[in-house]
Amino acid sequence: MSLDITSLSRAANEARGLAIDAVHASKSGHLGLPLGCAEIAAVLYGHELKHNPDEPRWIGRDYFILSAGHGSMLLYAWLNLSGYDVTMDDIRAFRQLHSKTPGHPEYFETPGVECTTGPLGQGLGNAVGVAVAAKMAAARFNTPEHQIFDQHIICLAGDGCMQEGVSAEACAFAGHFGLDNLILIYDANAVTLDAMAAATQSEDTGKRFQAYGFDVQKVDGQDMVAFLRALKKAKARDNGKPQMIIAQTLIGKGIPEVAGTAKAHGEAGAKFADEARKNLALPEEHYFVSQETRDYFAKHKKALLRQYKRWEKMYRDWRAKHPDQAQLLDDAIDKKVPADLLSKVPAFPADAKIATRKAGSEALQPLAREMPFLISGSADLHGSTLNYIEGGEDFSRDNHKGRNIHFGIREHGMCAIMNGIGYHGVFRASGAT
Ligand SMILES: Cc1ncc(C[n+]2csc(CCOP(=O)(O)OP(=O)(O)O)c2C)c(N)n1
Numbered sequence: 057m058s059l060d061i062t063s064l065s066r067a068a069n070e071a072r073g074l075a076i077d078a079v080h081a082s083k084s085g086h087l088g089l090p091l092g093c094a095e096i097a098a099v100l101y102g103h104e105l106k107h108n109p110d111e112p113r114w115i116g117r118d119y120f121i122l123s124a125g126h127g128s129m130l131l132y133a134w135l136n137l138s139g140y141d142v143t144m145d146d147i148r149a150f151r152q153l154h155s156k157t158p159g160h161p162e163y164f165e166t167p168g169v170e171c172t173t174g175p176l177g178q179g180l181g182n183a184v185g186v187a188v189a190a191k192m193a194a195a196r197f198n199t200p201e202h203q204i205f206d207q208h209i210i211c212l213a214g215d216g217c218m219q220e221g222v223s224a225e226a227c228a229f230a231g232h233f234g235l236d237n238l239i240l241i242y243d244a245n246a247v248t249l250d251a252m253a254a255a256t257q258s259e260d261t262g263k264r265f266q267a268y269g270f271d272v273q274k275v276d277g278q279d280m281v282a283f284l285r286a287l288k289k290a291k292a293r294d295n296g297k298p299q300m301i302i303a304q305t306l307i308g309k310g311i312p313e314v315a316g317t318a319k320a321h322g323e324a325g326a327k328f329a330d331e332a333r334k335n336l337a338l339p340e341e342h343y344f345v346s347q348e349t350r351d352y353f354a355k356h357k358k359a360l361l362r363q364y365k366r367w368e369k370m371y372r373d374w375r376a377k378h379p380d381q382a383q384l385l386d387d388a389i390d391k392k393v394p395a396d397l398l399s400k401v402p403a404f405p406a407d408a409k410i411a412t413r414k415a416g417s418e419a420l421q422p423l424a425r426e427m428p429f430l431i432s433g434s435a436d437l438h439g440s441t442l443n444y445i446e447g448g449e450d451f452s453r454d455n456h457k458g459r460n461i462h463f464g465i466r467e468h469g470m471c472a473i474m475n476g477i478g479y480h481g482v483f484r485a486s487g488a489t
Contacts, residue, residue, distance in 0.1 A: 057103075057359070059284055063352040064102045067137060068094035069336040070345050072310045074136070075129040076333060077342045078150035078157075080326040085151055085159060088320040089127025092245050092305040093212065096277055099284050101134040102356060106207065108364045109139040109357060112167040113481070115193075115389070116207060116367045119170050119186050123179025123213040123223075124243065125160040130212075132157045135168040137349065139357050142166060144343050163479065171479050177220025178472050180240065183211035184226040185476015185485070187238040187298075188451070188461070192431075193482050195456035197381060202374035207237065208291055214243045215253045218261055225469025227298070231269025232464075234296040234453040239287070240270070242300060243277065245307040249321050262302055270300045277303030296453065310336050388429045388482045397426055417442035424448060424459070431477060433461030433487040435470050441488035463487065 075090035090097075106118040122131050129150065135142040142156060149155035156166045160174030170186070173179035187209040194205040217223050230238055242261065246253050262272045271293060275282045283303060290299035308320025311332045319325065325332070338344055375382040386392075394400075400422040404415055424430050424445040431451075438444045438460070448459035463470040467489045474485035 059099070059103055059280055060352065061280060063348065064095075064098040064280060066346065067102055067349045067352065068098045069310070069338065070349055071097065071130075071133040071137065072336055073333055073338040073342075073344055074133040074147055076310075076326065076329050078129050078132070078147050079323050080329045081148065082151040083326075084323050085129060086126040086322050087129075087311065087325045088245070088247065088307040088322070089124055089214065089243065090130035090133065091310045091315075091320070091325075092307040093127065093130055093243055093277065093303075094309070095280050096212070096241060096243075096283055096303055096305070097130055097134045099280050099287065100210065101138050102353070104284060104287055105210070106360075106363060107138075107168075108360060109135075109168070110361070111364070112140060114364065115481070116204065116364075116371070118207050119183070119190075119209045121170050121173070121179050121183045121186070121209065121211045122161060123173055123183065123211050123217045124176065125173030125179060127212075127214075128157070128159060128161045131161055131169060132166070135166070137345065137353050138168070139353060140168040142168065144345075147343060171476070176214075176216035177218075177223040178475075180211050180213045180217050180223040181226035181469055181472020182476035182479060183209050183238060183240070184230045184235065184469075185473035185478070186480045187230065187235040187476075188233070188473060189477045189480030189483050190237055191235065191456040192451070192477075193480070197374075197385060199374065199378070202370055202377075204371060204374055208239050209237055210239045210241065212241045212243060214245070215248050215257065218242060219248075219257060222468045222472050224264075225466035226472055227265065227270070228268050229463065229466060229469055229473065230298045231265075232453075233451070234269070235298045236294055236296050238298040239290045240265075240298065240300045242302045243305055244302050245305045245316075247307045247316070247318050247321060249318065251318050262300070265300045269297055271295070271297045272300045272302065274302045274304070277305035278309065384428065385482070391484075394426050397423070400426055413440070413442045417444075421446055427484065429483045431459050431461060431483050431485045433463050433470060433474065433485065435463045435467045435487070435489040436465045437489050438462075443486065443488045461485075461487070 079085035108114045146156040150157045151159045161169040163172045171182040273286045275286045308315040311325035314320040314325040451458035451461045477485040
């Protein structure tokens with residue numbers, strides 16, 4: 057299907073309006089990213105992302121992770137348009153206590169939110185972890201005729217995420233381990249919170265990621281056709297390299313008084329709301345979504361559900377042909393463990409003369425035998441921490457079944473990646489240093 061520019065441009069401006077109204081009403085929040093990345097979100101949510109708003113945790117979905125969590129109104133607006141259970145009343149309650157629309161996205165609060173983000177860089181580390189888990193799940197469960205796990209992990213990150221060290225650790229790991237299911241969109245808007253990004257960065261980020269082993273493309277992030285082309289290329293590559301799309305955007309696009317400057321980052325633009333709304337061709341009515349946009353997304357959702365049904369048919373066939381595997385997967389997702397699990401762990405007398413790490417290793421082995429989805433990793437210290445799963449093989453570019461992850465000396469990245477593995481929902485990750 058070709059890109060419906062007219063409908064998606066309209067939707068992008070209405071999503072901008074939702075962000076302006078919500079930030080204006082709550083007198084706080086971040087307008088820059090939801091305005092600057094509206095076209096990117098339009099292409100994702102309105103065209104290319106594989107997902108099911110009626111079943112947000114569908115295991116076959118693409119994941120969209122907003123690492124730049126301060127831009128949460130981007131997520132809430134597009135989840136609402138897509139038909140998730142994020143209502144206009146939820147958007148009216150933006151940043152209010154106990155709302156479904158907290159200042160930064162929270163995994164347990166909002167359907168369609170994949171990771172709790174806000175601490176810059178962490179979401180990108182989580183995305184690498186989800187990509188690891190998706191590779192592991194594909195290796196364990198897919199068959200030549202059943203591609204149960206066949207998805208992309210798409211992460212939107214800004215200059216802040218790029219500057220934080222945790223993302224460097226996680227992305228160097230992603231390049232080394234060949235996570236070509238990861239697509240990193242870098243919102244390169246040349247602005248951070250206090251100042252223009254040039255005040256604190258002068259590296260060539262694209263070259264840095266190329267050096268990590270990423271394929272790097274550069275596009276105008278406001279050009280939906282160009283962005284979709286880059287996204288499709290990234291999805292098709294399948295070449296053992298994570299993908300990066302550097303999308304040059306105009307922060308705060310739609311509020312000319314602040315666009316392109318550090319003032320656009322937060323709520324400063326909200327005082328120009330009335331003028332901005334007029335320029336975006338929005339009516340007086342606040343929290344406005346046109347019938348045309350609702351119709352577009354209703355139609356798009358039908359197409360998504362057809363895609364989902366095709367997957368479900370294949371999934372049912374897989375379950376019928378591989379009932380033992382299906383049971384394993386159900387148990388993993390339900391976090392079931394054998395009732396007598398603890399009885400498998402050796403008992404140690406209180407005065408045992410044994411190093412705790414050695415005792416830990418002896419406890420780990422039977423647990424790993426009983427829990428096939430337990431993963432154990434180390435930041436280059438398996439030799440000391442003794443948490444290597446015997447017979448569990450190494451996770452590598454060529455062996456995604458491996459249960460031992462060699463994180464390298466990247467402890468911060470290891471933690472973010474382990475959390476990402478947890479978010480994916482099938483495996484239980486542990487790590488040591
Ligand atoms: C680890 C961490 N440090 C600091 C912050 C505070 N903070 C939030 S956004 C931001 C600037 C981010 O700049 P950028 O990623 O370019 O976002 P943009 O201005 O493009 O929205 C800062 C310093 C944070 N959320 N997390």
